[in-house]
Amino acid sequence: MTTRAAIEAVWRLESARIIAALVRIVRDVGLAEDVAQDAVIAALSQWPASGIPDNPGAWLMTTAKRRAVDAFRRRARNDETAAALARELEQTIDDDPAAGIDHVEDDVLRLMFICCHPSLTQEAQTTLTLKLVAGLTTREIARAFLTTESTIAQRVSRAKRTLADTGAAIEEPSGDERAARLETVLRVVYLLFNEGYSATEGDDWVRPALCDESVRLGRILTAIVPEDPEVHGLSALMELQSSRLAARTGTDGEPVLLDVQDRRRWDTSRIRRGIEALARAESLAVAGEGPGQYALQAEIAAEHARAASVADTDWARIADLYEQLGRRTGSPVAELNRAVALARAHGPAAGLALLDQLAELQALRGYHLVPSVRGDLLEQQGRGAEAAAEFDRAAAMTANERERRLLLHRAEAARRPPSDR
Known part of the structure; x- marks a missing residue:
């Protein structure tokens, strides 16, 4: 070296x-x-x-x-x-x-709180966390955000100036402010991981480096905030989800969907760490409140990790967990995922029935996974022409080039007679 x-x-x-x-x-x-x-x-x-x-x-x-x-x-x-x-x-x-x-643990936690100060925009919070806590270079952050180095440099400068101008306290917050700020820290790390796991734009389906940085931040948080169940829940979620990264893309970087992933390529060490972190989150959960949103998502990921195949997966339990997640967060995306699980557990008609209920939600308009899921369920019912139209619509809505090509390929396949697929 x-x-x-x-x-x-x-x-x-x-x-x-x-x-x-x-x-x-x-x-x-x-x-x-x-x-x-x-x-x-x-x-x-x-x-x-x-x-x-x-x-x-x-x-x-x-x-x-x-x-x-x-x-x-x-x-x-x-x-x-x-x-x-x-x-x-x-x-x-x-x-x-x-x-x-x-004072390593206190110092790093304090830095995380500063990076997620409420005077900063969500974009600035994420950028500053990547720069100061994750240690990424300006070039690496620019690549992650698909923007220029000068834009990132300006964003970091503005964020630091904002902190100085507002007289942001260097001390770690306490009480309600500490709880609120920790929630923001978790959200920033979660968003960072999601961008790495399913890139919203660009030519890459996944960005493993972002996932790895998020997992590392999660491990740091479990060490410095060891009694918070959602810290362990988020760490468990990221460990379990990232265990699939190697299997999510083919040799040329093309997406590989869950049904056809080679589970032998899943990282068993990350699965083990994820299961352990989930058990810790469950042991710390406040009686009567149930698991938090990250622990619920980690439980869903654990169901996939424990299953030998898609067919062996407990889809009914996953559907139930998504229902709990939707009630806790109010997220329509949780309901969309529940539709997928219901279709796996009870047939595509069950999933389509829930999709019909979600069709008019404002929050899901323009979300490409809605027509993508609908296309998948219609294809399962043998309604190829309708499925192809949904895949085409989804392809037009995504900004990720790899995903767009996958959806167009699925549309083309759906148009072919069943005997030719």
Whole structure:
């Protein structure tokens, strides 16, 4: 491994802890990221000659602290507060580099809360979480959002400026605010995972890197908020869903649907971790309240993981779980998924009956999976021409090129006589 590759690997592993600790110390998100990046630049300059230190993360932290002291000293001429911070910070720089990072769990959680501050838009919350907590580069985030690096850079700058302008508290929130902010953190990680699992736009059906980052964030959250059932529920969901990633695409990246996936390619270690996290979520659930939305989705994923095949899957239980999810969240998408499960359990007519009830919902208009599901159920009934029309309609509504081609292929197949399929 080259020195540069080693630095990049260290940064991916350590960046969240380093920036999170620096935010606590310097009380400024922008400055924390700047001095952390300065430390990386210093490593690129020094490590090729001096070698990689025994504790590279602590080396970066100590170097970043020194850069922060320099920054405060430059401000100190006109700012007594900066002068005091410089003196205070200088005293924390220890000759022992292993002392460079402390309070790791509290710091990372605090950073997550800051990234999901209510003064930021949902888009900004997700971007800042990817940048500061997941440690993704501007280029990687731009690729994930299918936009330019300059757009992402501006979004990050605006977010940091908003935090500064609103005087966003660096301390971890407490009470009701903490609960609300944690809910936002979970939602951001969940949305990030969903985008990786089923990309909304572009040429890729899945984006495994986004899923992996989401799973990693989920594992961090279970370590630092160990008593929250929905934290474990979300981690369980992502572990179980991501276990199928390798089987969801073919050799050329084309989508492979559940019915024909090679389950031998499912990741058994992630399934095991998911089942364990789900059991933890269930043990922590508040009596009388039942499982939360993430735990319910994890239970659905666990039913798939336990089944040897589509035919062996307990679709009736999955339909029941989707009904519970719909009641808890009010999500029409949960009802759409229940229609699929009902069709599997009781035949396509049962699924179509529920679809007819959902047809007029405003929230589902323009959602391409509605005609896609309808096309699938009509095809099961032998109504090929009607199914083809629904697949064509779904293809026109999706922005994902892989999915569009799959739907058009299904439309073409549905038009052929059954004997030719």
